[in-house]
Amino acid sequence: MKNHGRRIFQTLCLAAAALLVFGASALAAERISINGSTTVLPISQILAEAYMDEYPDVNISISGGGSGNGIRALVDGTTDIAQSSRWIRQSEVENAINNGHYPVPFAVALDAIIPVVHPDNPVDNLSLDQLKAIYEGKVRNWKDVGGEDRSIAVISRDSDSGTYAVWNEVALKGARPTPRAQLLASNGAIVQEISGNRNAIGYIGIGYLTENLKAVSLDGVAPSYANAASGDFPVSRTLWFFTDDWPKGETLKFIRYALHPEKGQKLVKETGYVPLY
């Protein structure tokens, strides 16, 4: 809401400045609208701000209502770019084509979700099966997975966060986590709890990793930016921009900017997500 207000304010300022300098002709400023996933939102925001700094006559409006909403807006023709944290569904493609739209995907960044423990915990590596057993509550002591004789405090994100959804799909393969799992409201809360609790295991987006936490390898693959980008690290997902048909004009320029290794992708890294290169 606040952002929206600022956007309106910026538009007004822009319009006023344009009127003063170029006269009424400049009112026809280029507009790009982006809609969709809140996970991708920080990336779109930082890209849009940098892009508008470089091309002040372009106005980019962003809203985040979830991946499904974004793709629906693309199908209805009400947005130029749909941002999505998941692949487009069969039914959505069919809807789009029936409406005369043809969604084109662009991978814009990767998101790796990494398991973390307290730095004093001797466990460095878990297999995906061990991780699943821990989250299902079947393994309840660290000594069963090569650690100290301590009970395991299983920490998870709240059940409606995108991070939880991906974690459940990839790490738990759709199984339910144990009801004893502590559901915390944010990446920050998980960092706080695990850095103060030697028994705990949790998971966070790779951008939230600090030195107060230890990242655990999965099946021997270290949770690094490089392994996430190459697809070797198992719990990662691609974040997408969908456009209607091959983009043209300003939208194409913006997408090229977003994918540029020296421009957009550098900003992606600043947001804590994994750049494509």
Next chain:
Amino acid sequence: MGTKRRAKELLIHIFFLVVGASGIIVLTLILLFLIMEGLPIFDTVPIRDFLFGTMWYPTHYPPDFGILPLIAGSASVVVLSSLIAIPLGIGSAIYLAEIAHPKVRAVVKPTIELIEGLPTVVIGFFGMVVVAPFLQETFGLTTGLNLFNASVMLAFMAVPTIASISEDAIYGVPAHMKEGSMALGATHWETIARVILPASLTGISTAVILGISRAIGETMVVLMVAGGAAIIPASIFDPVRPMPANIAAEMGNTPFRSDHYHALFAIGLVLFAFTFVFNMIAAHLAQKHKQVGAASL
């Protein structure tokens, strides 16, 4: 002149009627909204399974909407924090009103009232960053974010309310009652226990209701320190997920008018029923033990 004055009176009358009624009207509308958004869940989940189901997996397929662990979470937190807060609150009130030197009282009472204004997010943060690691290390617990931590933090919030309002009630007991008791040969303690406390019971009940109802509805503290596991606690060091914390944590990303969304409103309804019954009991107790005559506050 007379009609003009009467018209003015009538206008003032209507004005205050509207002002007085607006609060009630708004609250009724909110209650109606709560009922309208909450009831649809019972089309998909029978009310018995909703209230007594022990599994809360709202976003899985198929989902489970059993809120017994959440009710147990709220109830356990409220009971434990009351056990801590009521004796501490009333004890401080008796000390301040009856035993403390007036100079001590002049300093301590405003301080307690100042603590009352502490933002709950600060208390929650304190519980999370200081108390949780301390509890976990000292008692060798699995986690420091648990029922006990949340109860202590809620008690910390409720004590100033209970102490400050009870103190007003005790202090307000007329001096002649106290003097009468002393004159009949009762000791100071006998006077406090047999005369002053019964005389100020209505005020103390009000204090306890206000203090504890803050704890029932409190969201931020339990969201931060209760641990968030939807289980029925077997020990005071188990993590719990009270109803307000659950609503706050899950409302943000719930699809509009989905089953999960309706379920959260239904939890709100249960929470409302909870506070309503609690207030009724408290009001009844206060009525039953009401003192008449000079000591009626």
